[in-house]
Amino acid sequence: MGRTSLDSLVTFVSVARAGSISAAAADLGSTQSTVSDQISSLERSLGYRLFERSSRGVVLTTRGRQLMARVGAQIDAAVSAVEATRGEPAARETILLGGPAEFVSEVVLPHVTRVAPDLTLRVEFGEAEPLLETLTTGGLDVMISAIQPRVAGVEFRPFFDEQFVLLMTPDRAEDFATRPEMVPLLAYAEELPIIRRYWRTVFRRRPTDLTVAAVVPDLRVLGALAAQGRGMTVLPHYLAEPYLRSGRLVDPVQPPEPPLNTLYVARRRARPGRAPRTDRLAELVDEAARVFSDRVD
Template sequence: MSRPPLHSLLGFAAAARSGNLTRAAETMHLTVSALSHQIRAIEERLGERLFVRGARGVELTDAGQALFDRIAPHLDAIEQALQPRRRRGEALTITLMPSFASSWLVPRLPRFLAAHPQLELSLQSNINVVDFARETGLDAGIRYGPGHWPGLDAVHLFDDWVAPIASPALIEKLGRPTLATLDRFPLLGAPGGRWSEWFARYGGTPPARFVAIFDDSENLHRAAVEGLGVVLGRMTLARPLIEAGHLVALFDERLKAEYAHYLVLPPRSREHAGLAAFRDWLLEEAGRYEAGKAAARERASRRPPRKHAPTPHRRS
């Protein structure tokens, strides 16, 4: 039996780490079709499926996980061996959620890169749980979560908030709700959870039926942009869409999100000079971001109450 091509195994590992064939193909400079062909070739060789399609991309089967566990350390070792020799701290690899990268980090990143031109920064989008002991090429991650990950250091960056948001087109069509009449509008979400908390705190009656349910924040916000309904959106993800005019925050009231944003790192990265610089910059940017939000809330509190347009009849 011939040996499997190394590039096929690299493509398989990229798909396993990202959980998304499109992003994996981009990192490998391949088309999705070419990457899928490579993966199928490995599956045919092993006689087992390596991936199944899930709601958010692709997920490893048991056979796929077993293969990844066996080859990942060797692929990492090969990658490190082939890299040009550099002093520790001149290269930094960060894993982060795609939504956080596009909505918060990337717009601010030029300031960091300008201040640290000697640092080679690699950002890897990944929605999966990361095992730093296995993926030794990763130095740290940025995650939205409870703030405690066993065996890892977690540096709090900033909290998040949720509030009702909708598209301008939906507001033009149905009018702008008040706190008391929000339940008459098409809402995106699910009975219970934060929507129940919202209505309990700010008034109104939760509807018996929601228009649609999404298990992914990015798709939820995209549905709101398309005018499907009102979403209880995360403001960190929604702010760029609001500033671009694609969404509108309906009220000044907010609920604190259950989780917050953290820089997460394994103990081996504590002395990484490049990571220390990145951490200090992140904390500075987070502080500036929080101050901006506080100033916006202060300005909002001084504005006169809005006049609300007529609202639609209650849905049956």
């Protein structure tokens, strides 16, 4: 195996994050041919392929993903350290995080504030599309999105699968077993996006024969109303789990393949090491999801 240079690893990290040679070249202030040559040289040095090439860009191979997991954060730290020797002071800016209120509040913030109390955070809650616009214009540094944020200049990766659960009190579950239409709905929005998705996936039909008792744009409130016996609702597992564990709410269906929704962590593309605090927050979001999943499994 040949000697591996820091420059080639920086280029590798940039390409992995950008998803294309041309975008990485723009981020690095280099040419496509130079970036491509560096990746080819690194692959020869390592003795295995890092990317699969296609007309749409590049995708990490299995070994490429393993390498990225091992060196991504270290390369960011190394580049940041090199920049510091040039007299550039360490940034102390506030880090701006956006995402759905429930997931950020229940999964991300408890972990991030516990393990990284030195980070100065400002948090904005909201739906994916307006937050994505805020991200692209510089109003956010890191965003958690329920949709794939395919926007120029934004890098993203999937990091958490929400599993949806149908919930109601045990007595409501008895009614549901015989006449589901007797149990009113507690919905997040008038269009019933979560409930419609659950019904189509699990029951292969639309929830057209049900009565809506309340519409509240906060999943945590819907869980509390369901626990009071006001009706049934559909929640992601990270909110459903405490109710199920205590027995206050039950899942009368327990489908073998519950509906899933993938969450993505997104940020504006940057050269490795140029935004170390943003890099750190993105990694902490990943870590928060892993810690939560390990706790509830």
